Structure formats: structure tokens, C-alpha cells
Amino acid sequence: MRYIWLIGLCATAALAEQPILFPHNKHMALGLECLDCHSTADTRAAAGMPSVRKCMLCHEKLATDRPGVKQVRDYAARKLEIPWIRVYGFSPSALVKFRHAPHYRANIDCTTCHGEVAKATVAEATVTHNMGTCLSCHRQKKATEDCVACHY
Amino acid sequence: MAHRWGMAIDLDRCMGCEACVAACHAENNLPVSDPAQAAKGRAVHWIRVDRYYEGEFPEIRVKYMPVLCQQCDEAPCEPVCPVYATYHNPEGLNVQVYNRCVGTRYCGNNCPYSVRFFNWFEPKWTAPLELQHNPDVAIRPGGVMEKCTFCVQRIERVKLDAKAENRPVADGEVQPACVQSCPAEAMVFGDLNDPESKVSRLASSGRATRLLEELGAKPKVFYLQRGK
Numbered sequence: 001m002r003y004i005w006l007i008g009l010c011a012t013a014a015l016a017e018q019p020i021l022f023p024h025n026k027h028m029a030l031g032l033e034c035l036d037c038h039s040t041a042d043t044r045a046a047a048g049m050p051s052v053r054k055c056m057l058c059h060e061k062l063a064t065d066r067p068g069v070k071q072v073r074d075y076a077a078r079k080l081e082i083p084w085i086r087v088y089g090f091s092p093s094a095l096v097k098f099r100h101a102p103h104y105r106a107n108i109d110c111t112t113c114h115g116e117v118a119k120a121t122v123a124e125a126t127v128t129h130n131m132g133t134c135l136s137c138h139r140q141k142k143a144t145e146d147c148v149a150c151h152y
Numbered sequence: 153m154a155h156r157w158g159m160a161i162d163l164d165r166c167m168g169c170e171a172c173v174a175a176c177h178a179e180n181n182l183p184v185s186d187p188a189q190a191a192k193g194r195a196v197h198w199i200r201v202d203r204y205y206e207g208e209f210p211e212i213r214v215k216y217m218p219v220l221c222q223q224c225d226e227a228p229c230e231p232v233c234p235v236y237a238t239y240h241n242p243e244g245l246n247v248q249v250y251n252r253c254v255g256t257r258y259c260g261n262n263c264p265y266s267v268r269f270f271n272w273f274e275p276k277w278t279a280p281l282e283l284q285h286n287p288d289v290a291i292r293p294g295g296v297m298e299k300c301t302f303c304v305q306r307i308e309r310v311k312l313d314a315k316a317e318n319r320p321v322a323d324g325e326v327q328p329a330c331v332q333s334c335p336a337e338a339m340v341f342g343d344l345n346d347p348e349s350k351v352s353r354l355a356s357s358g359r360a361t362r363l364l365e366e367l368g369a370k371p372k373v374f375y376l377q378r379g380k
Contacts (some may be wrong), residue, residue: 043316045288048249092291093293094251095292095293096251097250097290097305097308099312101312105316107313108308146241146242147239147252148224148247148249148301151249151251152289152290152301152304
């Protein structure tokens with residue numbers, strides 16, 4: 001019995017990296033669009049993270065009994081943003097710039113680069129991003145191969 | 153048609169205020185050098201203002217000349233790079249790919265305008281200056297060469313905005329930081345492939361000369377001054 005409790009504790013510790021366990025699948029099932037929360041993926045370089053005020057549009061009233069939602073409400077009451085831990089992203093030392101907007105306009109689905117986030121319970125890096133993956137698609141779609149489009 | 157970016161600088165308007173230098177430092181995350189390193193010639197300025205004195209005091213006249221990477225069409229820095237870290241892009245920019253650079257410094261050595269700089273050390277900023285870093289521009293590590301990019305991050309931004317709105321890039325829409333900050337409007341940036349652009353008209357006016365033209369590097373920065 002004690003061992004099962006220990007294993008359970010370890011599993012939670014591994015997942016508890018994010019400040020709150022945010023389930024994409026439950027929210028996508030409500031009929032939300034990716035852009036409702038990552039609202040600058042169509043126009044800007046960064047897709048953008050939703051502010052806690054956006055969560056509170058629903059969680060002022062909805063599912064307030066869930067432990068995760070209680071945490072969200074707690075952040076909102078203290079007027080703090082939720083310090084999400086980044087899943088994807090190049091370190092500054094990679095010296096590379098990515099922009100979402102041109103890809104959105106080229107009708108490239110989010111799943112191509114992020115996997116089935118809509119079905120995920122926790123956001124995980126399921127797709128590798130490196131110069132090879134960028135350029136093989138760029139070559140195929142006749143998009144730019146000029147170094148300075150990505151490196152500056 | 154592809155763009156071909158170029159600049160015109162009116163020396164009769166420049167009064168040497170160095171606003172361009174300050175703006176460039178802020179836009180492009182240039183570290184502030186310390187006096188000891190500067191004395192060794194290791195200060196990094198992607199644009200500088202050279203001074204020329206004419207006559208003897210009190211009959212003296214000072215002429216100012218902002219000098220940045222001339223984005224040469226026949227760039228002497230390019231063929232000497234053993235690893236192809238510097239190359240010409242389709243829009244005529246002389247590009248430095250920091251990822252690729254191994255720091256031989258051959259390019260800087262071969263540049264007749266002394267506008268390429270080597271990062272001898274990791275760049276440092278005294279707090280809180282690191283908070284003003286421009287996220288659109290890479291922080292270059294130690295051991296690589298760097299130089300003016302004509303603010304390529306702004307060029308990319310404007311091109312993508314124009315594409316999103318399904319229109320061509322307007323003349324004067326791209327403004328590198330130095331051009332934008334010049335209070336005398338001495339600097340003009342634009343597309344040399346567009347014969348109607350302001351920079352094209354200035355470049356083909358009788359007042360235009362290019363720096364060390366006899367070397368044949370074909371710079372794309374044009375200096376304007378009244379005929380002698």
C-alpha cells in the first residue's frame with residue numbers, strides 16, 4: 001500500500017512541472033479554437049499565451065470545484081499570471097527566429113509542428129524542430145531557403 | 153521583382169549628432185564597451201561618425217560622415233570566408249550567419265571600410281541594461297564576427313506585413329534604426345531596383361559618390377554632397 005502511494009507521488013511529481021495541469025483535450029471538446037487562446041498565431045511571430053483573465057471568462061462560473069480551476073482562480077485573485085513552463089522553443093543561443101504568421105497564412109496546420117495538442121492532456125514536445133525539419137518543408141513548398149530569413 | 157536595398161546619406165545635412173549610433177546600439181543589442189577594451193580597438197559600433205577637419209582654427213570646418221557596412225555588391229569580405237558564413241542574399245544584403253561563423257576574422261581584415269567587428273568576449277551589459285534587449289535581434293556570442301545588417305529584422309517584418317495585406321512594400325516603409333532616428337533626415341533607405349524610390353533618385357543624382365569607389369567593391373551606400 002505504501003509503495004503504491006510512493007509511485008503515485010513520483011508520477012505526480014513528473015507531471016507537476018507545469019504550475020497547473022491544463023488539459024487541452026477537455027477545452028477543445030468545448031468547441032474552442034486554438035486561436036481563442038493562442039491569439040496572435042495568425043498575425044505575429046509568437047503564438048502567444050492566454051492571460052489568466054481569459055481563463056476567468058469561463059472559470060468565474062464554470063467547473064469551480066476542480067482543484068486545478070481553484071488554482072487558476074487563486075492566481076486571478078492575486079492578480080498574477082500563471083508562470084507556464086515553455087514546452088517548445090529555441091534557446092537564445094540557437095540564434096534563430098521563428099514566426100508563426102507566415103505559416104498560418106500558408107495554411108499549415110498547427111498539428112504539423114505541434115502534434116495532436118487537441119487530444120493532449122498535457123502539452124508535450126512531440127515534434128522535433130531543427131533546421132532540417134524547417135528546410136525540408138521549405139524546400140518542398142518552395143518557401144525561402146535564404147539563411148537570413150531565419151538567422152539574425 | 154526582388155528588392156535591392158540601398159541607402160543614401162546626405163553629408164550636407166549630417167551634423168554629427170550620433171543619434172544614429174545610439175539608435176543602432178539600442179535596436180541591435182550592441183554591448184557598451186569598457187575604456188580598456190575600446191583603447192585596444194575592440195569597441196563595437198555597427199555605425200560610426202567619422203570626422204574630417206578642413207582648415208586651421210579659427211577658420212576651421214568639420215565634416216561628418218556616418219560609416220556603416222556598405223553592403224557591397226562585390227563585397228571583399230565574402231570570398232575570403234572559409235566557411236561561407238558571410239554571403240550575398242537575393243536582396244543584395246551582405247549577410248553574416250553567426251551560427252556558421254568560426255571567427256577567422258579574414259572578412260574583417262579584408263574590409264576596406266573597417267565596419268566588421270569581432271566579439272573577443274561574451275557580450276556583457278551592466279544591469280538593468282539587459283532588460284532593454286530587442287527580442288527581434290540575436291545576442292551574438294563571443295568568437296563571431298558581426299556588422300550592420302541594414303536592420304534585416306525590420307525588413308523581414310515589413311515584407312511579411314505587406315504580404316499579409318497582399319500589397320507591395322511601399323517606398324520608405326522600411327526604416328533601419330539609424331534612418332528613423334536621424335533628426336536632420338540625412339539618411340534615406342529603400343529599394344534600388346525601384347527607379348521611382350527616393351533612394352534611387354538620390355543615388356542617380358549628380359551629388360552622389362561612393363566611398364573608395366576606385367576599389368571596385370560596388371557599395372550600396374551613396375554619399376551625397378554638393379559638387380566641388
